[in-house]
Amino acid sequence: MNSSLTYLVSCLLFLAACSENDNSIQSNTFIEIPDSEFESILIEQGIDSDGMINQKILRTDAEQVVRLDLNKDASYGVITDLSGIESFINITYLSAARHEIDSIDLSFNTRLDTLYLYANYLNHIDLSKNTELLEIDIQSNQLSTITGLANAGKLKKLNVSFNDIEHLIISNTAIEVLHASNNLLTTCDLSEAIKLKNILLTSNQLGSINLNSNNLLETLLISDNRLNDINLAYNGQLSHLYISSNQLNNLDLSPNTKLIDLRADRNPDLKCIQILPGQNIPTAILSDYQVLNSSCN
Template structure:
C-alpha cells in the first residue's frame, strides 16, 4: 500500500520532465531578452562628449540631470523646438557638436561664435532657421533640411555647400567671409544672398529666379550674368574685377553699388527705378549712360566721371 501511494504521487516520468524543463528555460530566456530590448536604459541616453556643449545645456535648464557626465536624456532634447546656445553665460567654446542629432524637433538653432568644425544636421529635419556663423566649418550638408527659411553660416571656412536646391522655402542665405571660389545658386526661392569677402571668381545665379538682393563685395569676379534675375532690386558688387556689366533686364533695380572695379562702360538707362548709384573708383569709367529724363536721387561718382545721355 505504501509503495502504491509513492508511485501515485510521482506520476510524471523522468523522460517526460526533461523536455518541459527545456521549453520553460527557452521561454524564460526569450522573455528576458525581449524585456532587455524593450527596457534598455541606453535607448533614452544621448551622447554629449563636448563638456562645453553639455555645460551650456545645463545652464539653459535643458539637461535635466544637471551633471556634466557627457550624456543627457534623449527625451530632454526632444522636448525642444528652439535651441539658442548663445544665451548661455558659459565662456567655453563648443568644438564637438555630437549630440545635436538628438534634437529632432528643433525649428530654430543658434550656435554662433563657437569652434565647431563639423556638424550633422541630417536628423534635424524641422529646422527653418540656422545660425552657425563664426565657427570653423569647412563643409555643410543641408540636403535633409527642406524646411529652411534662413541660413546664416558666414565667417566659417566653407568652400562648398551641399543640398542648397533641397530647400524650397529658403529665403535668406549668408555665406560671407568664407573661402568660396565659385558657386551655383540652384534654388529658385532665395530672395537675399550675401556672399561678400570670399575668393569668388564666378557666380551662377540663373536659377535664382526670385533673387531680389545680392551682396558680393570684395571678391575676384570678372564677369557676371544677371539677365535671369529680373526681380533684382539691390546689387552690391563693389571691390571686384568687373570690366563690364549688362543690366538691361534688371528693370527693378533701386540700388546699384559697383565701385572699385575695372569697368570701362556702364549703361543704366533701362534702370528707371534707380535711387542710389555708386560707381566711383573705376579708373577707366568716365561716362555713365542715362536717359534724358532719368533722375537718380543719390549718386556717388569720382571727379573724372559724369552721367550723360550720350557716352561714346
C-alpha cells in the same frame, strides 16, 4: 558536468545577458554629449533634466526641444563639438554662433527652418536633408563647399559671407536675399534664383555676372571685383547699385529708372555712365573723371 558547475555557468550567462540588455537600454535612453560646454548650456537652459555634467542627456529631453539657442555669451564657454545634436530631431531653430565648431551633422534635424552657425571653424557643411530651411547664416567660417543647398526649396535668406568659396550656384527659386561678400568667388550662377531682391557680392574675384533672370532685383552691391562689363537691362526694379573698384569700361543705366543710390567710383576706364535724358539719380558717388550723360560715345 555536475549540478553546481551547471548552476554557476547558468548564472554567468544570465548576468551577461542582463548586462547586455542594460547597455542596450542605456543606449536607447541616453544620448552622448561629449562636449561639457554644450552640456552645461543644456543644463542652464533646463533641457538636461538630470542637472549633472556627465556627457549624456536623456533622449526624451532632446526630443522635446523645438528651439535651441547656444549662442556664446558671457555666461557660456566655447563649444568645440556639437555631437549629440542629431538626436534633437524636433528642432526648427538652431543657433550656435561664435564658437569653435569645425564640423556638424544635421542629417537628422530635418525640421530645421532657421540655422545660424556664423563665426565658427566649419570648412564644409551638408544640408541635403534640411529641406525646410528658410534662413541660413553661416558667414565667417572657413567654408569652401556647401553640399545639398539646392534641396532647400523654401530658402529665403542665405548668408555665406567671409568664407573661402570659389564657385557658387544658387538654384533656390524662392530665395530673396543673398550675402556672399568676402569670398574667393570667380563664378556665381544666379540664373534660377528668379526672386532675388538683394545681392551682396563685394570683395570677390568675379570677372562677369549674368543677372538677366533676376528681374525683381532691387539692391546689387558688387564693388571690389574684376568686372569689365555688366548688363542691367533686365533689372528695372534696381534702386541701389554699388559697383565701385571694378574694371568697367562702360555702364548703361538707362533701363534702371528707379535707381536712387549709385556708387561707381574707382573704375579707371569708366568715363561716361549712360542714363536717359532727364533721369535723376539722387545719390551718385563718382570719381572726378566720371560723368552721367545721356550720350556716351
